Structures are given as structure tokens and as C-alpha cells.
Amino acid sequence: MKYCPKCGNRLTTNDKYCDKCGTDVSNVTTSQLENVQRVQTNNVETKNSKLRRNCLIIVACVVMLTAAGVVFFTLQSENMNNSLPFISRKEKTDHAAARIGYTPNKKMSSKDTAGFTIAYAHMNFPDDSDWAQAYDKCQMGELDISSYPEYNFGDYDVKAPQGGAVYVVTPDLGYVVSDVNNPSDAQITYINSKKGAEKPVYFHTLAKKVAHSPHKNEVRSLGKKVEVVTKKTTPKKSDSELNSKTKSRDKLSWDDAKEKQLADFMDDFGDKMDQDYDEYNGDDALETNAGQKYPDIFEDTDFKLTDDNKVINIGWDPELKKDDDYHVVSIFNYDGDSDESHITYLFCIHDNQPVVLVDQTTNGDDVSVKETENADLKNGFAKIVNGDDSDNAD
Structure with missing residues (x-):
């Protein structure tokens, strides 16, 4: 195999002329062929070297452009975060509760508190027919709630903590608010004469659960319809009540x-x-x-x-x-x-x-x-x- 000394085109041994450039190659010596091969090899290596260098330059440019883009996007994101409000899940829950009348540290009336408390009981005790009846009566505007320092629910004598009150929904049902002056920060304990006291729940937790329940649109209505009367002393058993108990x-x-x-x-x-x-x-x-x-x-x-x-x-x-x-x-x-x-x-x-x-x-x-x-x-x-x-x- 030999190569054209002029253009480097690869030729067969019997070729007399280069079919690429027309050069007469019949008298080309071996040394000339070696020189041509060496020149060709050097040219190829030079081309490869330039190609590698160009590739490295391109890669470096791409990396720099990518880094610049990341920096730009980060700065833009920070600017957007500084200019637009970020609402977390907790804040969303607070907004939902606020729409139905509850916000932290808000001064709430006993009627407002009763609306949330009755709605939560109806939602949380679905199999309790007594709470279901209380809820129905509240919807019809026929529920009267009285608060006392303490009250006897059947076999359970319930006494409110200092600053709290016992709210009597029926003779068999009620709830305790641990702090009547700040109900939004208080704990609510549900009472049933058959089961005793349920596990206390913080009012803010109760309100948020109601805010995301099917009863959220009824809370304000329940609070307006219910009547809540504060009593300063524990009720005394009247003669009629004693006679009723005797009869029972x-x-x-x-x-x-x-x-x-x-x-x-x-x-x-x-x-x-x-x-x-x-x-x-x-x-x-x-x-x-x-x-x-x-x-x-x-x-x-x-x-x-x-x-x-x-x-x-x-x-x-x-x-x-x-x-x-x-x-x-x-x-x-x-x-x-x-x-x-x-x-x-x-x-x-x-x-x-x-x-x-x-x-x-x-x-x-x-x-x-x-x-x-x-x-x-x-x-x-x-x-x-x-x-x-x-x-x-x-």
C-alpha cells in the first residue's frame, strides 16, 4: 500500500497515478511513502488534538452557562419569595377556621364556643344518639345550655378547674371549658353520664377540624341559635327532681x-x-x-x-x-x-x-x-x- 506524496490519498501498490489529484506516483520511493505516511499521521494527530481542544472549550462554555443560569434562577426565586406571600399548610388551616369565626387569641363568646363544640361533638361522636339529639335541637333553636362551677352527670361529679366552667347540654351530656376568658386557648373535655369524661382536646385543634368538615358552614348558625346561661352556684336538687328520682x-x-x-x-x-x-x-x-x-x-x-x-x-x-x-x-x-x-x-x-x-x-x-x-x-x-x-x- 502506498500514498500520494501530494495529497496523501491512499493508493494500491499497482497504481501509477493518484485518482484524486492526478499525480504520477509510479516513481514514488519507499522513503517518500514513509514520509507521506508520517505527514499524514501527524496531520491526523493534529486534527484530533484540535478537535479535543474544541470539545473541551465547548464543554467549559456549557458548564459556565449552566452555572450562570442556576444563579440567575435562584436570585429570581428569592426575589419572588420576598415579593409574594408563602402560605403554609398551618396558615391555610388557620384561614379556613377564621372564615367560620375562629382566630387565635380572638375573644369568643360562650355562644361562639358552644357552636364549635356542638358541631365537633356531632362530628366526633357519630354513633352517640344523645349528642345527635342535642345537635338537632341546636339546629332548631331549641337547645339551652347552662354553665356551672360543678355539676353531677349521673355517677360522675364534674368540677371545673379554676377559671373554667362546666357547660350542661342535657342532664346526661356536657363539656368543660378549662378557661372561659380565653376559650381559644382552652381545653374542651366532653362529659357523658354513661361513659364519663372523654380525652381533652384543645379548642384550636377542635376548631380547625370543624373548619375542614362538612359542618363548617353550620357553626355560625349553631352559635346564634343556642342559648347559654351562666349560673354562679351548683344547682340544688328541687323537690320535683327528688320526687322524679324517687319515682325512677x-x-x-x-x-x-x-x-x-x-x-x-x-x-x-x-x-x-x-x-x-x-x-x-x-x-x-x-x-x-x-x-x-x-x-x-x-x-x-x-x-x-x-x-x-x-x-x-x-x-x-x-x-x-x-x-x-x-x-x-x-x-x-x-x-x-x-x-x-x-x-x-x-x-x-x-x-x-x-x-x-x-x-x-x-x-x-x-x-x-x-x-x-x-x-x-x-x-x-x-x-x-x-x-x-x-x-x-x-
Whole structure:
């Protein structure tokens, strides 16, 4: 192989002329070829060196331009941060609460505080029918709240801390505000005569949760509708209250007259609910869609409360003479349209108190019951058991 001494074009051994530049290469010697090869190699190396140098220059320029761009963007971002407000999640929450009447360190009235507190209770205790009723009464403008230094909720004697107050929603429900002069910084403790005191919650936490709940638009309305009266001393038990407590301690009873009252009540209740209820007549078994036969089922099937899955001692006992925990005095059943669908109400006396259990069990070896959440049923049955002659049906 040889190369053209003029242009360096690669030639075959037999080539006489360079096909690129036309040079006569027939007399080119080996030394000339070596020189040509050396020159060509040097030229290639020179070109490669220049190429590498140019690449390095380009890379350096790109790096410098990139760095300059980063610096420029950072400076622009800082300028924007200095000129525009940055709202954190905490501040967003504060703004949401402010829109419904709460801001930190704001002087809030007892009515404002009550609006937030009632809304939070309704949201935080969804299964508590007592709080649900209190919420409904507040919406209708029928809720009166009184505050005391201390108050007795059933077996729980609640005393407010210094600077605080006990707010009585009903004889069985209430809440304690640890600092009535600064409620936005106070702790709220909910009280229930059945459960005692709930874990305290800071009012600012409570307000922010309400602000992001479906009840946020109702808070101001609740605060305006509720009535809050401050009492300086703990209420004394009046003669009527003492007589009422004495009456409640008297042993309850059940008879045919009360059964008829309940039957009339259930007729009205069924019309209201668009449900046709059958009454156990004391003779023929009352069979549900699920195949349960009352009252025979009490003898051979375990009844469990859905709340804790514990077996309860329950039986048919309208005369209240048996050794049962739940004395069933009346049974009403409604069968739904679908297979095994039914609603069976068991009207009971438990711990000398009227209780309405509901059974909707469709399968399994046990019967699951729970206390009904229907306020009409509970109040209507209680009035009948206690001998209240007022109209029971709405």
C-alpha cells in the first residue's frame, strides 16, 4: 500500500497515478511513502488534538452557562419569595377556621364556643344518639345550655378547674371549658353520664377540624341559635327532681294497658316509616323472614350485643319476674321485601330502665342485637313504661 506524496490519498501498490489529484506516483520511493505516511499521521494527530481542544472549550462554555443560569434562577426565586406571600399548610388551616369565626387569641363568646363544640361533638361522636339529639335541637333553636362551677352527670361529679366552667347540654351530656376568658386557648373535655369524661382536646385543634368538615358552614348558625346561661352556684336538687328520682327508683311494671298503648304507638310509627309491623300476641309464635320464631328463640339461641359481641341474658318476661338481665315485655316485627330481611324490635326492661333492642340478623348461629338509635322509639317506649299519659306519637 502506498500514498500520494501530494495529497496523501491512499493508493494500491499497482497504481501509477493518484485518482484524486492526478499525480504520477509510479516513481514514488519507499522513503517518500514513509514520509507521506508520517505527514499524514501527524496531520491526523493534529486534527484530533484540535478537535479535543474544541470539545473541551465547548464543554467549559456549557458548564459556565449552566452555572450562570442556576444563579440567575435562584436570585429570581428569592426575589419572588420576598415579593409574594408563602402560605403554609398551618396558615391555610388557620384561614379556613377564621372564615367560620375562629382566630387565635380572638375573644369568643360562650355562644361562639358552644357552636364549635356542638358541631365537633356531632362530628366526633357519630354513633352517640344523645349528642345527635342535642345537635338537632341546636339546629332548631331549641337547645339551652347552662354553665356551672360543678355539676353531677349521673355517677360522675364534674368540677371545673379554676377559671373554667362546666357547660350542661342535657342532664346526661356536657363539656368543660378549662378557661372561659380565653376559650381559644382552652381545653374542651366532653362529659357523658354513661361513659364519663372523654380525652381533652384543645379548642384550636377542635376548631380547625370543624373548619375542614362538612359542618363548617353550620357553626355560625349553631352559635346564634343556642342559648347559654351562666349560673354562679351548683344547682340544688328541687323537690320535683327528688320526687322524679324517687319515682325512677320505683320498680317498673308492664300490663295490658301499656301493651295497647305501645301497639297504637307502633301503628303510628309504622305509618311514619312506611313499614307494617306485626305484634306478638302472646300465643302464636312471631316468625321473621329469617326464620326466627319469637319468643321461642330466647330459649335455644345466644343473643349478643353488637357493640362488644358479649352474650346477654335475655328472655320473654312481661311480668318482670324472671331472673333475666333483659326482660322482654313486647315484640314487634317488620319483614322487608328481600329474602331474610326484617326489623324486629324487642321492648325490654334492663336495670329497671326501658330499653329498645333491634334485631336484623339474617344468618348465623347467634342473634345480634343493639340498642336502637331511633329517638322516637326510645322516648315513646320510655313514656309508656313510666306512665306518661302525654301523646307519644309525632
